[in-house]
Amino acid sequence: MTKRIDASTMRQWNKATVLHCIRSQSPISRIQLAEVTGLNKATISSLVDELLTEQYIVEVGFGDSNGGRKPILLEFNANAAFTVGIDVQISHVTTTLCNALEQVVWEHTVDMTVPGTEVKNMLLELLTLEAKRAIAAAPASPHGVLGVGIALPGMVSFENGYVYMLPNLGVTEWDVRTPLQARLQLPVFIDNDANCGAWASYRLHPEYQNLIYVSAGIGVGAGLVMEGKLYRGSRGVAGEFGHTTIVAMGIRCSCGNYGCWERYAAQDSLYRYLLENGVTEFSEGERDFVARVVQEANRGRRECARALTTLGQFLGVGVANIANTLNPDAIFLGGQLIQAESWLLPQLRVAMQIKSVEAVRHTPIHLAKVDSMAVGAAGIALSETLYPIRMGSDTPGTVGSTLRHR
Amino acid sequence: MTKRIDASTMRQWNKATVLHCIRSQSPISRIQLAEVTGLNKATISSLVDELLTEQYIVEVGFGDSNGGRKPILLEFNANAAFTVGIDVQISHVTTTLCNALEQVVWEHTVDMTVPGTEVKNMLLELLTLEAKRAIAAAPASPHGVLGVGIALPGMVSFENGYVYMLPNLGVTEWDVRTPLQARLQLPVFIDNDANCGAWASYRLHPEYQNLIYVSAGIGVGAGLVMEGKLYRGSRGVAGEFGHTTIVAMGIRCSCGNYGCWERYAAQDSLYRYLLENGVTEFSEGERDFVARVVQEANRGRRECARALTTLGQFLGVGVANIANTLNPDAIFLGGQLIQAESWLLPQLRVAMQIKSVEAVRHTPIHLAKVDSMAVGAAGIALSETLYPIRMGSDTPGTVGSTLRHR
DNA sequence: ACACCTTGGTTTTATAAATAAACAAACTGT
DNA sequence: ACAGTTTGTTTATTTATAAAACCAAGGTGT
Numbered sequence: 001m002t003k004r005i006d007a008s009t010m011r012q013w014n015k016a017t018v019l020h021c022i023r024s025q026s027p028i029s030r031i032q033l034a035e036v037t038g039l040n041k042a043t044i045s046s047l048v049d050e051l052l053t054e055q056y057i058v059e060v061g062f063g064d065s066n067g068g069r070k071p072i073l074l075e076f077n078a079n080a081a082f083t084v085g086i087d088v089q090i091s092h093v094t095t096t097l098c099n100a101l102e103q104v105v106w107e108h109t110v111d112m113t114v115p116g117t118e119v120k121n122m123l124l125e126l127l128t129l130e131a132k133r134a135i136a137a138a139p140a141s142p143h144g145v146l147g148v149g150i151a152l153p154g155m156v157s158f159e160n161g162y163v164y165m166l167p168n169l170g171v172t173e174w175d176v177r178t179p180l181q182a183r184l185q186l187p188v189f190i191d192n193d194a195n196c197g198a199w200a201s202y203r204l205h206p207e208y209q210n211l212i213y214v215s216a217g218i219g220v221g222a223g224l225v226m227e228g229k230l231y232r233g234s235r236g237v238a239g240e241f242g243h244t245t246i247v248a249m250g251i252r253c254s255c256g257n258y259g260c261w262e263r264y265a266a267q268d269s270l271y272r273y274l275l276e277n278g279v280t281e282f283s284e285g286e287r288d289f290v291a292r293v294v295q296e297a298n299r300g301r302r303e304c305a306r307a308l309t310t311l312g313q314f315l316g317v318g319v320a321n322i323a324n325t326l327n328p329d330a331i332f333l334g335g336q337l338i339q340a341e342s343w344l345l346p347q348l349r350v351a352m353q354i355k356s357v358e359a360v361r362h363t364p365i366h367l368a369k370v371d372s373m374a375v376g377a378a379g380i381a382l383s384e385t386l387y388p389i390r391m392g393s394d395t396p397g398t399v400g401s402t403l404r405h406r
Numbered sequence: 407m408t409k410r411i412d413a414s415t416m417r418q419w420n421k422a423t424v425l426h427c428i429r430s431q432s433p434i435s436r437i438q439l440a441e442v443t444g445l446n447k448a449t450i451s452s453l454v455d456e457l458l459t460e461q462y463i464v465e466v467g468f469g470d471s472n473g474g475r476k477p478i479l480l481e482f483n484a485n486a487a488f489t490v491g492i493d494v495q496i497s498h499v500t501t502t503l504c505n506a507l508e509q510v511v512w513e514h515t516v517d518m519t520v521p522g523t524e525v526k527n528m529l530l531e532l533l534t535l536e537a538k539r540a541i542a543a544a545p546a547s548p549h550g551v552l553g554v555g556i557a558l559p560g561m562v563s564f565e566n567g568y569v570y571m572l573p574n575l576g577v578t579e580w581d582v583r584t585p586l587q588a589r590l591q592l593p594v595f596i597d598n599d600a601n602c603g604a605w606a607s608y609r610l611h612p613e614y615q616n617l618i619y620v621s622a623g624i625g626v627g628a629g630l631v632m633e634g635k636l637y638r639g640s641r642g643v644a645g646e647f648g649h650t651t652i653v654a655m656g657i658r659c660s661c662g663n664y665g666c667w668e669r670y671a672a673q674d675s676l677y678r679y680l681l682e683n684g685v686t687e688f689s690e691g692e693r694d695f696v697a698r699v700v701q702e703a704n705r706g707r708r709e710c711a712r713a714l715t716t717l718g719q720f721l722g723v724g725v726a727n728i729a730n731t732l733n734p735d736a737i738f739l740g741g742q743l744i745q746a747e748s749w750l751l752p753q754l755r756v757a758m759q760i761k762s763v764e765a766v767r768h769t770p771i772h773l774a775k776v777d778s779m780a781v782g783a784a785g786i787a788l789s790e791t792l793y794p795i796r797m798g799s800d801t802p803g804t805v806g807s808t809l810r811h812r
Numbered sequence: 813a814c815a816c817c818t819t820g821g822t823t824t825t826a827t828a829a830a831t832a833a834a835c836a837a838a839c840t841g842t
Numbered sequence: 843a844c845a846g847t848t849t850g851t852t853t854a855t856t857t858a859t860a861a862a863a864c865c866a867a868g869g870t871g872t
Contacts, residue, residue: 010829234769327644447851
């Protein structure tokens with residue numbers, strides 16, 4: 001709980017409010033800021049002065065006048081600071097350098113093959129190397145590179161910078177943050193890849209204060225943004241929709257349970273549906289598996305189309321469940337499977353119609369940007385470090401009421 | 407978004423912090439308050455003076471000294487104000503009068519039979535009458551009765567005071583708040599009954615900042631408290647777990663979907679499981695249906711025990727789903743079916759073991775207090791009206807970032 | 813051209829809050 | 843009795859926003 005407020009806290013808050021307004025509504029004049037924030041124009045002048053000397057903002061010229069002095073226009077300084085975002089997937093790692101407006105200014109992808117042993121060491125080396133490359137690519141700026149965010153495909157604790165499990169990389173119980181922070185001499189933030197996707201989607205669409213990002217690929221997971229905050233749950237593992245039961249007494253899942261959504265709506269299910277339709281030429285692990293199936297379906301191959309339709313229907317079951325339980329403003333779809341969007345989305349919309357209660361039936365369903373996860377990781381690092389931005393919510397950062405990092 | 411902070415906002419906030427500390431940690435001295443809040447003791451003195459004259463708190467005597475002046479102990483004034491909470495069920499209506507500590511000081515239950523027509527008028531008359539009784543029962547107090555909260559079994563909009571649908575009462579599209587506020591001349595708040603149950607559970611266990619209240623009875627619904635706030639979703643209808651699919655292509659539900667949780671874990675399912683086990687003597691609508699089944703099972707009637715076990719297993723499917731997706735600090739169980747707790751809880755715990763991911767497997771499962779819903783309704787009314795309490799969270803009231811009532 | 817109006821932004825003054833420091837009150841133990 | 847200690851209040855100082863006066867820079871009408 002936030003405790004007392006004193007004069008300096010008050011000023012910090014107001015300064016953050018002003019900076020946030022400039023960031024989201026630039027170009028803007030001092031007078032407009034006074035109107036928007038409700039602060040006195042004298043106070044605005046003083047706060048703006050500070051922000052100018054700190055180079056968080058810049059004066060960019062004059063606005064139009066209709067019978068009076070021209071207003072001086074202020075803009076957020078996109079190059080005030082940078083953060084690095086790294087998205088770790090099974091086959092590759094994507095690294096982005098983002099500016100203070102969360103725009104990608106540098107990007108790099110390397111293929112990766114997971115070795116049988118020493119995965120942690122390999123990953124640590126790779127993450128260090130890629131982060132250092134990104135940092136080196138950063139242009140000179142007043143505040144430099146503020147931190148590194150990492151999106152990981154599995155269960156992790158944002159709070160502790162600790163990996164519980166990355167099932168498809170064969171990693172369990174790993175403290176990534178400590179060694180990485182030591183090597184990079186920068187704050188490091190790790191989060192679940194779906195959380196990063198959710199955050200990126202939210203930052204692009206701040207009008208959706210409650211949104212769910214569903215990542216469908218090897219597994220199915222979700223990131224939850226509620227009231228403008230990432231909701232991570234009690235132990236930081238909220239969003240495990242992949243292991244919710246949608247077919248009681250259904251197929252056995254690797255988690256021990258039967259009938260998990262993931263067994264009906266992830267990549268391996270598509271493979272199964274293909275087999276059930278007599279299509280045997282694909283192997284699940286092959287390169288561009290999903291894209292090839294889609295291509296065949298688009299060519300008119302009925303069996304592939306049926307498999308994709310079935311997949312879409314089962315994806316729809318879970319998506320409708322999400323809409324019913326969390327009633328979000330919007331649902332974003334990401335992950336490898338969105339390559340099949342033209343086949344999946346119609347099924348999703350049908351499922352929403354027949355499987356969700358009336359009030360949530362028209363929840364918008366969007367496709368997420370492809371590099372959401374890396375950008376989201378960078379965005380999380382930014383939200384946690386870029387003093388003193390409030391990223392559109394009541395309190396700074398991505399965390400709710402729980403203890404903050406460090 | 408909260409905008410600027412000025413001196414008076416700062417003082418209000420700090421005053422709220424002090425009052426909240428006294429409310430939750432009384433008896434407490436001024437010096438202790440200074441330590442706990444971080445405010446200067448001079449500031450505390452001044453704020454405490456105000457709270458004393460406003461009669462939100464009282465001086466109750468002296469604490470122990472070990473070599474110095476005895477501290478003056480302050481306590482929250484439980485009788486500073488009162489609110490009314492009304493729980494509307496299908497067969498009866500429970501009305502409570504709660505003090506400012508959310509303790510029940512007066513309670514009244516009336517049986518109700520839903521008429522074929524004019525349900526809205528009947529309800530409106532009944533609610534008015536019961537509320538007026540409760541208000542008349544309130545002792546004299548500095549701030550009087552502040553408001554009325556109403557728990558309704560269905561889909562409602564807290565924001566608009568509007569009922570979308572009360573399926574088991576045959577009511578749709580009804581503005582309750584406007585006429586009721588006019589009749590009572592008091593602020594009226596309506597909410598889903600599960601939300602009220604969740605709020606009551608949270609107020610009793612503020613250590614659980616993220617908790618889910620599952621109400622299992624005629625239907626299955628849930629109330630979500632996240633980061634100390636009721637999460638109501640985009641259109642105020644979050645928590646419809648009853649209509650999530652847990653058996654894809656399962657039994658047809660009244661909502662049009664197939665395989666909804668509610669068709670496997672609500673009261674009518676128990677009836678079905680009994681029939682499947684050859685037990686035909688019960689009728690679902692009869693008085694004390696659940697209690698009688700439990701009695702029979704306790705007497706050693708295997709068929710009844712099996713039916714209850716099956717019910718517990720299916721209840722467990724959904725509860726495990728909730729744990730997986732929302733990773734709450736705790737789950738509370740309420741509704742008519744908890745009369746069968748001795749049969750259901752063991753099954754729930756088994757389900758949590760085999761159906762939830764490791765990290766959430768030990769989520770505590772508690773039984774809710776029986777009158778949770780009425781007390782929760784009163785608590786919501788209190789949180790929204792009792793200036794200037796922050797009920798343990800960052801911002802006042804039960805609502806997140808969205809617009810506040812009035 | 814120039815008085816006059818309008819709008820944007822700054823400086824000066826006022827006010828309200830918290831803090832710091834001095835002070836008063838009340839108690840314990842020797 | 844009195845030294846030392848703890849609690850709580852009063853007074854002075856600091857730091858913030860707000861209000862008002864002021865300055866700057868543009869437009870407009872005559």
